[in-house]
Each structure stands twice: as C-alpha cells, then as structure tokens.
Amino acid sequence: MSKVINSSRISNKLIIPIILFSSLITLFITLVQLYFEYTEDLNFLNKNITNIETGYKEGITNALWLDDKQQLIAILNGINALPDIEYIEVQVNSELYANSGKRVNDKVINSSFLLKNRHNDKLITIGKVFVEANLSGIYHNLLARTWTLLISNAIKTFLVVIFMYFLFDRIVLRRLHKIFNFVQHYDIHNLDKRLKIQHTNPDTYDEITEITNALNEMQNHLSLSLSELFQLKSTLDLSLDAVVIFHPENYKFYYVNTGASKLLGYDIEQLVGMKPADIIHNYSEQNVTEWINHTVNNPEHAIQLETVFVNKKGTEIPVRITLQYMNPGNEEPRFVFIARDITKRKEDEKVLLQSLENAKSANIAKSNFMMSMSHELRTPLNAILGFSQLLELDADNLTQVQNNSVSDIIKGGRHLLSIIEEILDLTSIESDNTTLSFVFIDPVDLLNDCFKIVSPIAELKNITLENKVTSSLPRINIDQTRFKQVIINLLSNAIKYNKQSGSVTLTYDLLENSIIRFKISDTGCGIKEEDFSHVFVPFNRLGHEGGNIEGTGIGLNITQKLVALMNGRIDFQSRAGEGSVFWVDFPYCSDAINEETESKKYNF
Numbered sequence: 065m066s067k068v069i070n071s072s073r074i075s076n077k078l079i080i081p082i083i084l085f086s087s088l089i090t091l092f093i094t095l096v097q098l099y100f101e102y103t104e105d106l107n108f109l110n111k112n113i114t115n116i117e118t119g120y121k122e123g124i125t126n127a128l129w130l131d132d133k134q135q136l137i138a139i140l141n142g143i144n145a146l147p148d149i150e151y152i153e154v155q156v157n158s159e160l161y162a163n164s165g166k167r168v169n170d171k172v173i174n175s176s177f178l179l180k181n182r183h184n185d186k187l188i189t190i191g192k193v194f195v196e197a198n199l200s201g202i203y204h205n206l207l208a209r210t211w212t213l214l215i216s217n218a219i220k221t222f223l224v225v226i227f228m229y230f231l232f233d234r235i236v237l238r239r240l241h242k243i244f245n246f247v248q249h250y251d252i253h254n255l256d257k258r259l260k261i262q263h264t265n266p267d268t269y270d271e272i273t274e275i276t277n278a279l280n281e282m283q284n285h286l287s288l289s290l291s292e293l294f295q296l297k298s299t300l301d302l303s304l305d306a307v308v309i310f311h312p313e314n315y316k317f318y319y320v321n322t323g324a325s326k327l328l329g330y331d332i333e334q335l336v337g338m339k340p341a342d343i344i345h346n347y348s349e350q351n352v353t354e355w356i357n358h359t360v361n362n363p364e365h366a367i368q369l370e371t372v373f374v375n376k377k378g379t380e381i382p383v384r385i386t387l388q389y390m391n392p393g394n395e396e397p398r399f400v401f402i403a404r405d406i407t408k409r410k411e412d413e414k415v416l417l418q419s420l421e422n423a424k425s426a427n428i429a430k431s432n433f434m435m436s437m438s439h440e441l442r443t444p445l446n447a448i449l450g451f452s453q454l455l456e457l458d459a460d461n462l463t464q465v466q467n468n469s470v471s472d473i474i475k476g477g478r479h480l481l482s483i484i485e486e487i488l489d490l491t492s493i494e495s496d497n498t499t500l501s502f503v504f505i506d507p508v509d510l511l512n513d514c515f516k517i518v519s520p521i522a523e524l525k526n527i528t529l530e531n532k533v534t535s536s537l538p539r540i541n542i543d544q545t546r547f548k549q550v551i552i553n554l555l556s557n558a559i560k561y562n563k564q565s566g567s568v569t570l571t572y573d574l575l576e577n578s579i580i581r582f583k584i585s586d587t588g589c590g591i592k593e594e595d596f597s598h599v600f601v602p603f604n605r606l607g608h609e610g611g612n613i614e615g616t617g618i619g620l621n622i623t624q625k626l627v628a629l630m631n632g633r634i635d636f637q638s639r640a641g642e643g644s645v646f647w648v649d650f651p652y653c654s655d656a657i658n659e660e661t662e663s664k665k666y667n668f
Contacts, residue, residue: 079225079229082225082228083221083225086221086224086225087218087221089221090214090217090218090220090221091214093217094210094213094214094217097213098206098209098210098213101206101209102202102206105202105205105206106173106199106202109148109173109197109199109202110173110175112146112147112148112149112197113149113173113175113195113197116143116146116149116152116195117175117177117193120139120142120143121177121179121193123139124136124139124140124154124179124191124193125179125180125181125190125191127139128154128156128161128179128190128191129181129190133161133162136154136161136162137162137164140152140153140154140162140163140164141164143164143195144164144165147201148197148198148199148201148202149165149195149196149197149198150165150166150167150168150172150196150197150198151163151164151165151166151167151168151194151195151196152164152165152193152194152195152196153193153194154179154191154192154193155191155192155193155194156190156191158192161191165196167196168196168198171198171199171200171203172196172197172198172199173196173197173199174194174195174196174197175194175195175197176192176193176194176195177192177193178191178192178193179191179192179193239276242259243259243275243276243279246259246279247279257283258280258283259276259279259280259283300321300322300323301321301322301323302322302323303321303322303323304323304404304405305323305402305403305404306320306321306323306324306327306328306383306402306403306404307319307320307321307323307324307400307401307402308320308321308324308335308400308401308402308403309398309399309400310339310340310398310399311398311399312356312360312389312397312398312399314339315339315340315341315352315356315399316337316338316339317335317336317337317338317339318336319336320332320335320336324403327373327375327381327383327403327405328343328373328375328376329375329376329377330375330376339352340352340401343373343374343375344371344372344373344374345371345372345373345374345380346372355367355369355387356387356389356399359387359388359389359399360389366386366387366388367386367387367388368384368385368386368387369384369385369387370382370383370384370385370406371383371385373403381405381407382405382406382407382410383403383404383405383406384403384404384406385401385402385403386401386402387399387400387401388400388401448473452470452473452474453474455470456470456471456474500543500546500629500630501543501544501545502541502542502543502630503541503542503543503544504539504540504541504653505539505540505542505544506536506537506538506539507537507540507542507547508533508534508535508536508537510544510547510548510551511531511533511551511570511582512531513548514548514551514552514555515529515531515555515570517548517552518552518555518556518559521556521559521560522559522568525559525562525564525566526564526565527559527562527565527566527567527568528565528566528567528568529555529567529568530567530568530569530570531570532569532570532571532572533570533571533572533582537572537580537652538574538578538580538652538653539652539653540580540650540651540652540653541630541631541650541651541653542630542650543629543630546626546629546630547630549622549623549626550623550626550627550634550648551570551582551584551648553619553620553622553623554584554623554646554648555568555570555584556619557619557620557646558584558585558586558588558644558646559586561586561588561589561644562586562587562588562589562643563587563588563589566586566587566588566643567586567587568584568585568586568587569584569585569586570582570583570584571583571585574652575649577651578651578652578653579649579650579651579652580649580650580651580652581647581648581649582647582648582650583645583646583647584645584646584647585643585644585645586643586644586645587642587643588643588644589640589641589643590638590639590640590641590642590643590644591636591638591639591640591644592640593640596638599620599636600620600621600624600634601621602618602621627648630650631650631651632648632649632650632651633648633649634646634647634648634649635647635649
C-alpha cells in the first residue's frame with residue numbers, strides 16, 4: 065500500500081506536472097537567452113558596418129576624387145575581408161564605379177552612406193557606398209548555442225525534479241503514509257491512541273503538522289462525544305418515559321429504552337421488531353399511518369395525543385405520546401415517540417371532574433336558595449315598607465321620636481329591598497335566566513334618562529353632573545333597559561364615592577375597529593393599585609364595608625356581566641385620592657341599519 069501511495073498516486077500526479085512546467089520554464093529561459101545573444105551579435109554587426117563608414121569613408125572619398133580606381137578597389141577589398149561583410153560597391157551618379165565581393169540574395173543586412181568632398185568652399189556629393197553584411201554566421205552560431213543551452217538547462221531541470229521528488233518523498237509522502245496507516249487501522253474502541261509524526265525540523269510547523277494536530281483534536285472530540293453518547297444512552301435507559309425509535313417504511317422498532325420495557329412488560333429484545341399498532345389499544349396500523357403522515361407533512365412540529373397502551377399482561381395503560389418525524393439529511397429518516405404513563409393524572413382528572421360536578425351542583429343549589437330566600441324576604445319586607453309608609457302618612461299623630469323611627473324603618477327597608485333586587489339580578493344572570501332584547505339605537509336619549517334618574521342623588525351631595533354626550537351617536541346593538549342599568553350603576557358609584565362638591569362627567573370616544581367608548585370620570589377617593597384585581601369581585605367593597613356609604617359590593621360585578629352579555633367590555637383607570645375613570649366599549653354600526661328587535665338568551 066505504501067508503494068501505491070508513493071508512486072502511483074501522488075508522485076505521478078505531482079512529478080509529471082513539475083516536469084512539464086520545468087520544461088516550459090527551461091524553453092522560455094533558453095529563448096530569452098538566445099534572443100539576447102542574437103541581439104548582441106546583430107548589434108556587433110551593425111557596429112562593424114558603422115565602423116566602415118567612420119574608418120574608411122575618408123580614404124574611399126580621396127581615391128574616388130583623385131579617380132584612383134586601383135587604390136579604391138584595394139580599399140574595398142580590405143573592407144570585404146572584414147567578418148560577415150559579403151559585398152561592397154561605390155556608385156557615381158547612380159552607376160557602379162567599383163565593387164568588391166559577391167551579392168547574397170537572403171540573410172543579409174544592408175547599409176549605405178554618401179561620399180562628399182569640399183570644392184571651392186562647397187561640399188559636393190561625389191558618390192555613394194553600399195554595404196551588404198551576411199547573417200548566416202550569426203544564425204549558425206545561434207543554432208549551435210541553442211542546443212548547448214537546451215541540453216544544459218534540461219540537465220538542470222532534471223536534477224531539480226529529482227531533488228524535489230526526494231524532498232517531497234521525505235517531507236510529505238512518508239508522513240502521509242503514517243497518517244494513512246493511522247486512519248486505516250483506526251479503532252473506535254481505543255480512542256486514547258494519538259497520531260505521532262516525526263518532523264524533519266522540530267522548529268517547523270507545516271500543513272501536515274496541522275493535519276496531525278487536527279486528527280488528534282478530532283480524536284479528543286470523538287472521545288468526548290462517545291462519552292456523551294454513552295451518557296445519553298444511559299440517561300434514556302434511566303428515563304421513566306418510554307422512548308421508541310422506528311423505521312418510516314415498515315414502522316418496526318429498532319431502538320427502545322429501559323423505560324419502554326418497564327412500561328410494557330416486554331424485554332428490550334422482544335420490543336425490537338414490534339410496531340406501534342402492536343401496543344396501542346383499539347388502533348390499527350391505518351390509524352398509526354395517519355398520525356405518521358401528519359408528522360411527515362409537518363416535520364417542524366411534533367404531534368401530541370393521548371391513547372392507551374396494552375402491556376404484556378393485557379393491562380391497559382393510559383399514556384400521552386409525543387410523536388416526531390426526524391430527517392437529518394445526512395442520516396436515514398426516523399420516527400421517535402416518547403410515551404408517558406398518565407394513569408395518576410387520569411385518576412386526578414376523575415376526582416377533579418367529580419369536584420367540579422359537585423361545585424356546579426352546589427352553585428345551582430346556592431342560586432336556587434338565594435332566589436328562594438330573596439323571594440321569601442321580599443314578601444314580608446314589602447309588608448313592612450307598606451305599614452311604614454302608612455305610619456309616615458299619619459305623621460301628625462306621632463311624636464318626633466316615632467317619626468324618626470318610621471323614617472329609619474323606611475330607609476332600612478328600601479336599602480334591604482335594593483340588596484334583595486341586586487341578589488336576584490345576580491342570581492338570574494348566573495343561573496342563565498337572563499333574557500335580553502337587542503335593538504340598534506342611538507343611545508343619546510338613554511344617557512339623558514340616566515342623568516335624570518341620578519340627579520336627585522347628586523344634589524344631596526352637591527355633586528356636579530356634566531353630560532358631554534349631546535349630539536347624535538352611531539347606533540349600537542343593545543338591550544335598552546340593561547344598558548341604562550349599566551350606566552346608572554356607574555354614575556351612582558361615581559356619585560356615592562365622590563367627595564363633597566365634586567363632579568361627575570360623561571364623555572365618549574370613537575376608537576378603531578368601529579368601537580364607541582363611554583367614559584364616566586369622577587373626582588372621588590379613587591382606588592388603590594393593590595385593590596385593582598378585586599374591583600369586579602362580588603361582595604368586595606374595597607375597604608368601605610364599615611363606612612357610611614350604602615352598598616353591597618355586587619353592583620360592579622352585575623355591571624360587568626351585563627356588559628359582556630351585550631358584547632361589550634368594561635375597564636377602568638384610577639389613582640388613590642385623585643378619582644377614577646370607568647368606561648364601557650360597544651361595537652357600533654356606521655351604516656344605516658333597519659332597527660330589528662331580537663330576543664336572545666345569552667350565557668355568561
């Protein structure tokens with residue numbers, strides 16, 4: 065395997081590209097060197113031609129001026145003997161006068177210069193010299209140097225490749241082979257083993273060192289993860305809940321924890337291979353399939369349901385199941401359900417239902433008792449009030465003390481009658497015997513009637529009443545009598561719990577979603593923040609039980625129930641010592657609607 069790694073895989077894939085790349089570099093460097101040498105030779109040849117002009121021009125000009133042709137040819141022959149000079153000629157009036165050498169058709173470089181002589185203080189042209197230099201020598205030398213450079217550079221490239229291969233084998237391949245052996249013989253049961261790579265230089269830190277460290281770090285993480293996995297399995301086995309994992313195709317269990325074994329009475333080996341329908345009472349595989357399809361269609365949500373398991377002995381066990389579909393993507397999908405025994409909860413529910421049933425019966429009995437007692441009390445109370453009023457009419461025949469007593473009897477009787485009426489009203493609402501007659505109506509006139517009713521009470525305490533609802537309002541669907549009862553009760557409370565010479569104001573607001581809000585503000589004693597949660601609790605007067613303000617503490621509770629029956633909402637704001645604001649919200653209709661009266665029976 066080591067030979068395969070060293071030769072067939074990495075080395076071949078690495079050496080061939082290195083050789084190709086090095087060859088290209090060698091060729092490129094050779095061409096660059098040849099180019100510079102060719103340029104140098106060419107410059108040398110051009111320099112020789114330039115030297116001919118500077119060194120022989122004067123002699124050629126004198127020989128031509130003296131018409132000494134023999135001397136001129138001798139000079140031309142001397143020039144023609146120079147290296148790479150193949151041909152030279154002198155022309156006079158564009159005609160050949162003298163020459164030396166032989167013309168070459170190609171691989172030549174040409175040059176020319178004029179011959180001038182001074183005569184009578186004038187510089188006149190007497191001829192022209194043409195020179196041809198042969199490039200064959202340069203090309204021959206260039207070709208010879210080409211082979212020399214190629215061979216020398218190829219040898220250097222080969223030596224570099226061999227040296228690089230040796231370094232790569234020593235620095236990389238051998239260390240990779242150790243990593244390969246470590247991975248190939250990896251033992252998950254021996255996670256304490258670590259990979260050790262000997263570095264060529266202990267001070268160096270390279271990529272293979274990083275790989276080695278990463279593998280050892282992975283070994284550390286894997287060791288911790290495996291430890292956590294064992295702890296998780298141990299935790300699942302110790303869980304009192306039943307945890308089951310099964311395949312999405314055939315629904316067969318392939319993992320069950322100890323909790324499932326204890327709950328169902330089977331051994332874990334017996335449970336593996338079973339299906340949900342085998343343990344769920346009165347449920348077929350089709351029912352289970354419907355649950356499973358629901359979880360597959362909603363993979364981000366688990367479904368929870370209550371059913372009954374049947375254990376090995378045939379005993380039914382009520383359980384609550386959480387079923388979830390898991391599809392990690394890189395693993396096989398699976399279904400997981402966690403079942404909890406809810407036998408104790410079911411027993412508690414039975415006790416609670418029985419208690420609720422008993423409480424309901426007791427509440428009905430209480431309502432019947434209160435209604436019966438209220439009727440029984442109202443009959444003699446009416447007689448007492450009647451006789452008291454007769455005595456009041458005969459006041460002239462009674463003493464002042466007797467008249468005061470009669471007044472106290474009438475006052476107390478009326479207060480007691482008011483309490484009985486409120487108790488009857490509350491009992492009627494709680495026993496579902498309240499009938500409302502709804503009608504779409506502008507409530508302005510009803511609000512004015514309410515103010516007229518409470519005005520005498522306000523005058524006794526010198527309370528200023530201000531009704532700012534004077535214009536027409538959107539129509540609301542209400543029972544007129546109950547609506548007036550609600551407003552009168554809120555106005556009465558605002559007057560009763562107000563200070564002397566205080567004020568009570570009625571306003572309204574039109575809110576979003578077609579809601580109208582009626583607000584009743586007072587300047588009274590207000591409500592403490594800690595009492596806010598008790599405002600609508602029946603028979604709770606928030607500390608005014610021992611005061612001189614009459615009341616039973618059930619008015620606001622009746623008001624809240626009546627507002628709810630009319631599809632409204634009641635709430636308040638208050639601050640102790642500064643007064644309160646109670647409001648009721650009702651939906652209104654902005655379009656014209658034919659008034660229709662409909663009697664309905666509403667349950668609170």
